[in-house]
Amino acid sequence: MVNPTFRITGLDAFYGNKHVLKNINIDILPNAVTALIGPSGCGKSTFIRSLNRINDLILTFRREGKVCYHNQDIYAKDVDVVELRRRVGMVFQKPNPFPKSIYDNIAYCLKVHGIKDKDKIDATVESSLKKAALWDEVKNSLRQNALTLSGGQQQRLCIARTLAVEPEVILFDEPCSSLDPISTAKIEELIHQLKQSYTLIIVTHNMQQAARVSDFAGFFLLGELIEFDKTDKIFTAPKDKRTEDYITGRFG
Amino acid sequence: MIKKKRKLLNLKETVIESLLFLCSFFSIFVTAGIVLVLLVESWGFFKEVSILNFLTDRQWTPLFINKHFGILPLLCGTFLTTFIAVLTAIPIGLISAIYLSEYASLRVRNTVKPFLEILAAVPTVVYGYFALLFITPLLRQVIPGISGFNALSSGIVMGIMIIPLVASLSEDAMHAVPMNLREGAYAVGSSRMQSALHVVFPAALSGITAAFILAVSRAIGETMIVAIAAGQQPKLTLNPLVPIETITAYIVQISLGDTPHGTLEYRTIFACGMTLFLLTFVLNIFSFKLKRRFQEVYE
Ligand SMILES: Nc1ncnc2c1ncn2[C@@H]1O[C@H](COP(=O)(O)OP(=O)(O)OP(=O)(O)O)[C@@H](O)[C@H]1O
Ligand SMILES: [Mg+2]
Numbered sequence: 025m026v027n028p029t030f031r032i033t034g035l036d037a038f039y040g041n042k043h044v045l046k047n048i049n050i051d052i053l054p055n056a057v058t059a060l061i062g063p064s065g066c067g068k069s070t071f072i073r074s075l076n077r078i079n080d081l082i083l084t085f086r087r088e089g090k091v092c093y094h095n096q097d098i099y100a101k102d103v104d105v106v107e108l109r110r111r112v113g114m115v116f117q118k119p120n121p122f123p124k125s126i127y128d129n130i131a132y133c134l135k136v137h138g139i140k141d142k143d144k145i146d147a148t149v150e151s152s153l154k155k156a157a158l159w160d161e162v163k164n165s166l167r168q169n170a171l172t173l174s175g176g177q178q179q180r181l182c183i184a185r186t187l188a189v190e191p192e193v194i195l196f197d198e199p200c201s202s203l204d205p206i207s208t209a210k211i212e213e214l215i216h217q218l219k220q221s222y223t224l225i226i227v228t229h230n231m232q233q234a235a236r237v238s239d240f241a242g243f244f245l246l247g248e249l250i251e252f253d254k255t256d257k258i259f260t261a262p263k264d265k266r267t268e269d270y271i272t273g274r275f276g
Numbered sequence: 277m278i279k280k281k282r283k284l285l286n287l288k289e290t291v292i293e294s295l296l297f298l299c300s301f302f303s304i305f306v307t308a309g310i311v312l313v314l315l316v317e318s319w320g321f322f323k324e325v326s327i328l329n330f331l332t333d334r335q336w337t338p339l340f341i342n343k344h345f346g347i348l349p350l351l352c353g354t355f356l357t358t359f360i361a362v363l364t365a366i367p368i369g370l371i372s373a374i375y376l377s378e379y380a381s382l383r384v385r386n387t388v389k390p391f392l393e394i395l396a397a398v399p400t401v402v403y404g405y406f407a408l409l410f411i412t413p414l415l416r417q418v419i420p421g422i423s424g425f426n427a428l429s430s431g432i433v434m435g436i437m438i439i440p441l442v443a444s445l446s447e448d449a450m451h452a453v454p455m456n457l458r459e460g461a462y463a464v465g466s467s468r469m470q471s472a473l474h475v476v477f478p479a480a481l482s483g484i485t486a487a488f489i490l491a492v493s494r495a496i497g498e499t500m501i502v503a504i505a506a507g508q509q510p511k512l513t514l515n516p517l518v519p520i521e522t523i524t525a526y527i528v529q530i531s532l533g534d535t536p537h538g539t540l541e542y543r544t545i546f547a548c549g550m551t552l553f554l555l556t557f558v559l560n561i562f563s564f565k566l567k568r569r570f571q572e573v574y575e
Contacts, residue, residue, distance in 0.1 A: 078459055083382055110465030120460040123479045132474055133464040182460065189464050 027094070029054045029193060029223045030075060034089035037070050037247075039082065044070050046247045048089070052193075052240075057215060057224045059234035059255065062244030063270070068227045069117075071244070072195045075225070076112040077105050110137065113191035117198040119178035121170035121185075126153075126162050129170050129181055130188045137189060148188050156184035157214055176207025183214065194218065196226040200233070212237055231271055235259050243267045314553060317546035324540055330547065336510040336526075338544045339535075345544065347551060349510035353427065353520035357502055358495040360431025360516060361438060365491055368435075369442025370484070376443070377450035378472040389447070392440040400437065404504030407433035412505065421517060425507030428516040434501050438491045445490065449483025450476050482566045489563035493556040499524035523548045 028051035037045035044067045052058050060068045073079040074087055077098060091098050098108055122129050130149045139145060149166070153159040158180040162173070170181055179199060186194055196215070200208040215237050218224060228234050234241055235255060242252040243264070251258060251267045262268045322330070325345045333346025372392075376385050411429040415422050422428065453476050461471035477484070507519020508529050521529075527545050535541045 076463065078463055081455070081459065081462065106465050106467055109463055114459075114463040116456060116459060116463075118456055120454075120456040122457065122460065122475050136464060136466045136470050136474075185460075185464060 026053060028052055029094065031092045031095075032075075032090065033092070035071075035074065035091060036088040037067070037074060037079075038084075038086045039070075040084045044247050045074075045087075048249050050242060050249060050252055052223065052225060054223045055219065055221070056239040057219050057226060057237050058240040058242065059238035060225065060227045060242050060244060061229070061231065061234050061270070062250075064229075066244040067247045068244050069197050072114075072197055072225055072227055075193075075195060076109050076114055078109070078114060080105070110189050111191050112193040112195065113186035113189065114195040114197070115179070115182050115186055115199045117201055119175055119182050119202070121173070121178050121181050123169065123171055125167045126170050126173070126181060127166040130185050133185050133188045152184040152188040153181075155187050155214075155218075156180045157210055158184055174207075176203045176210065179203060179207065179211065180214070183211070187218075191222070193223045193225070196224065196228075198227050198229065201229065208233075231259075231273075243270060245270070311553070314546055314550050317543055318550040321540065321543035321547040325547075334512050336521075338541045345547075347523075347548070349512045350521060350523045350526055350548065351551070352512050352514070353502075353506070353510065354496055354522040354524070356427045356514060356516060356520060357431040357434060357498075357506060357522055358492060360428060361434035361495040361498075362488070362492055364432050364435025365438045365442050365495075366488065369439045369487075369491070370446055372439070372443040373446035373450055373484075374472050374477070376447045378468055378476060389444065392444050396437075396440040396444075398437075400498065400500040401504070403433050403437050404430075404501040407501055407505035419517060423507070423518050425505060425509075425519040426517050427506055427520045430502045430505040431516065433505070434495050434498050437498070437501070438494050441494060442487050442491045445487030446480070446484045449480040449487065452483065453479045482569050486563040486566040489559050489566070493559040493563070496559070497524065497552065497556055499528055503528045523552050527552075 030050075030052035032048055032050045032052075035045055035048040036043065048071065060071065062068055070079065074091060075093075075098075079085045079087075087099065093108065093112065096103070122132060124132065127149055130152055131145050134145050134148055139148075150159065150163075153162065158177060161177060162168075162181075170178065173181060179202075183194075183199075200211055203211065212233060215224060215226065219239075226234075226237065238255045240253065241255040241258040243250045243258065243262075243266075245266055251262060251264045253263075258267060259271060262271065268274075330345055330347055332348070333344050334348055335344035335346050336349045337344045376388060380388065407429045408425075411433055412422065412424060412426065415426075415429055450472075457475055457479055458471055461475040466475070502522045503525040506522065506525060508521050508525060509519045510521040510526065511518065513520065527548050530542070530545050
């Protein structure tokens, strides 16, 4: 039995008085893709945003229960949140490149972690853009402002930026929802490759996408984790009626 | 019967509409009037003193027997005090803005911001005496040679006066930076300081620049503090420790003095006013443009 990367036990989350996650228990295994599905507003984003504590930015956010990353409670007092976020990267729904050049978008992430060596930065810019399948499109315009890229390119830049700091886990919150089918295919392909070396968690509304890219899948409904299992089990023989209804599109 | 009523109603509507129109255009009319007066009076001035002379003569002595009409000493005084003010206000204002927008809890932010605005409501004459009677003696402890009237203390106090403006406007600009940029910065492991300085600050830069320019034009136009605490000696110097005179302080001096209307000496006010108007006008247009560009980026 492999040790889980994340072990979440009894997680409850609130925005103010609003109870949005209820008693979530889940193990996330390393070097696998875990997909999270469920209707809008059921708490998928809240869930993955509590794995790298990015939800701490939301002043009304509050949680109870445990999120353990390699057996360490990430909400414990002595946790270095900055280091946690370096190890648990995140790609957001809407591409959010920094208003800097393509090169500086990645260089910034390295400088943040104290890397100043120009050659090392150059090399990492190139290698992470290559991993994110963006290098060929931008290698001649690295000094161009990242906001001039297309949405799909921006999203791949955000992935490159995340890869540059060498995380162990990457959280994807609907990474393709604002992209066209071609960009989506590129990013799916990318996720496929990243699986070799990273632990990936992806929130998606696209059932085919979840079925294609993931090894495990979890179905959320109204703040509860209804079912969590191997992806083929969830999609071929779901145990819960509600899961079945949702994936077959019969959900009201 | 109905007809008559409608006529009355129509009349009422027209009256109300024209009243509203007059009110809303009142300030525009007044501004236009002021500009017209400035133009006419400075035209009178420049008929007797050439613009070249005005811009290049190194002395300003309109009230002496040996008259010189060089605006440079006054401009120099204005720039000197403005420079000191901006040097004081920008760092403190920006640091407050960064703190309020990136660090402070909602409660602190909502308490501090109104305080900043109260600070902006202190009458400038109070600041003037604060400079003269408090800051100058204080500075004298450190710099014994400083004159009783000087550019330094009025510049510093002017800076203190515009801190709220800088802080409040820069905070607005930083606050308007979309949350997802910060999230991006934090997600790659930035500290708050790194996110604030390297992501939020550059993203808000045009808004912050607009705040900066507004602060400069506010300092250029500030009158009371410099009239009280900077002295009234037009001098072409960059030494902040001696009495100088700014354009605004000169205008006050003449307006309050007994210079007869219609004379050349009297008209110097308008030439000075015109200079001041052009300076701040250009700056304000600049800041307006920047602000618009900033809004375009994020809306
Ligand atoms: N910042 C917030 N403040 C208050 N309530 C919030 C906040 N963010 C989310 N919520 C609420 O929490 C619930 C869960 O939201 P969440 O964003 O996690 O859903 P989601 O499953 O990601 O939905 P979607 O598929 O639309 O992205 C929703 O009811 C939402 O309205
Ligand atoms: Mg979501």
